[in-house]
Amino acid sequence: MDRIFVWLMRLILSLAVIGAVFFSFGWYVLSRSLPDYTKTVQFEQLIAPVEIVRDTANVPHIIGKNDHDTLFALGYVHAQDRLWQMTMLRRTAQGRLSELFGEATVSIDMMMRRLAIYSTARQSVSALRPDTLAKLDAYALGVNARLLEINRGALGRGAPEFFLFSNQISPWTAADSLAIIKLMGLQLSSHLQQEVLRARVSLILNDDRIKDLLPDMPGNGQAEIIDFTRLFPNIPPYRASVDQPRSALSPFKSIALAGASNAWAALPGRSATRGTLLSNDPHLELTAPSIWYLARLELSKGGVIGGTIPGLPLVLVGRSAKLGWGITSSNLDDTDVYIEQLNPLEPSEYKTPQGYKPFATKQSIVRIKDKSPVTLEMFWTENGPVLPGSHANLGAVTPLGHVTSIASTLLSSQDTSIEAGFDLMAAHSVQEGLEASRGFVAPSQILTLADSKQIAMRTIGALPKRDPRHQSKGRLPSAGWLAQNRWQGVFDPSVNPVFLNPASGILGHTNNKYTDRSFPEHISYEWGDSQRVQRMLRLLQTREAHTRDSFIEAQLDSVSPAARTLLPLIGGELWYQSEAVPPDSTAGRRQTALDLLANWNGEMNEHLPEPLIYAAWLRALQKRLIVDELGALHEAFTHVEPLFIE
Incomplete structure (x- = not known):
């Protein structure tokens, strides 16, 4: 028995030693991948010490x-x-x-x-x-x-x-x-997805119901809802299809995750320190690591500090000693979807205003791990690349004998956006920053600027020049063979909206609608926010003088104006019941939930149950309102639309 115990101990000790050796080796190898921030290195490409x-x-x-x-x-x-x-x-x-x-x-x-x-x-x-x-x-x-x-x-x-x-x-x-x-x-950008979704909905609902479910933002810049079946009468009235799950590695975001952000700035007259203030929160989808990388750079035109993106030598949001800048999503309509008609006698040709023309084609080899490579044949029209029907449910809105293509400012082969970014980093005043911003092509953003005396906001990025006779005004897929639907280049940057030193002393943007200009010089018919802007106005305009702390407080504010608006509408008749109910029954828990919501101020605090009850209620309500008409398509509406509920 003693001998067995001795050998057992030897075995355990041997395994422990082997494990320690493997652990040490693994730790050594992995740690070699981590950077050493204390060392001094020499590179022949450097001109001087850094x-x-x-x-x-x-x-x-x-x-x-x-x-x-x-x-x-x-x-x-x-x-x-x-x-x-x-x-x-x-x-x-x-x-x-x-x-x-x-x-x-x-x-x-x-x-x-x-x-x-x-x-x-x-x-x-x-x-x-x-x-x-x-x-x-x-x-x-x-x-x-x-x-x-x-x-x-x-x-x-x-x-x-x-x-x-x-x-x-x-x-x-x-x-x-x-x-x-x-x-x-x-x-x-989510305009491709927006066009397809609106087209899919228009195959099921009438115009009035489309306006309910996909409402225009309040304001004068409204557009007629074009019936998609009127543009393409041969398309089946409804095709049931379910949105495909999105891979975590996909760069194609859902409409709700395509970009959100906010920024505001104050003139000296609205600042307690008699200097300008600027605050920016360019929040994107959560990733690990974050897309942002903070850095400070000492450059010949002065030092800059702020947020960079690994792979880009730009401070995209930040400040120098004389100028601060921030960016928010502008929602500019930078993409159009086209339905291209195939030649029934020769499928390698598509219809243009001048007749049928052959597609431009190219082959590309996609190499796949542990699999044989695949040869991909790609097609282009005069409008842009041809996309498969599986992407963003394009097939659900494509008639037989047709394919879809897209035009997008992102596909420009003369993109000077990075040059404009360098010029912005070198700018020393709001005027210089506005001038530098003219070179941005894509993606379009709202650029907020502040120097020691002035503030400004400008839509940056190329604005497609559309014909006033465009059939859908870019809101729906349109016929690619009609000249009036095709882009006529892009507008000069001077057309982009600029707001400089407002009389109120405050500028702000939450991806909300900010212009009512008529088509085709409009910016968009699809906006990213109709609610946060209300809270921003309340926080910023009701205070006479702002400080850095008041701007931080506004940035961190978590009160939902939608909750404050919608709860009285959907719960006004439900707050009280005529008779007592057992607290542990379904009716009792329902009453407890209603009581909680009745005394809630709309703060979306992670420690409170009310935000969860409110969110679950609104999602369930919206689903019940739309599922009977939309069927499987209701799953495309993953987020509550407050204007629709209201």
């Missing part, structure tokens, strides 16, 4: 003697901290996710290649000034210096995630940064 100081929040402060070295260092720290994120963003834009994730991402890759996001980014490089190219090249050199350091120093694989996937990383280029801007624009 110092990178990280504060207690690990935000890098990059102090260089020239722009080349500072942007080189930014590329280096981005690759130090977010190399996996950068390569994933690039692979998504290139349509190369399946090389890592196999069949699960093939449809994403095929869609990205059809849109040719990366190809147009490469073409846009030739549209940039030499000084912009020099900055992009400096940043790319910094990224590649880190890659070389990883390879030569055997520093793991640069990021722990690469131990699970391929460690083959191509050198970074200027086109990669441009592609990431286009990719972000793709994630922020």
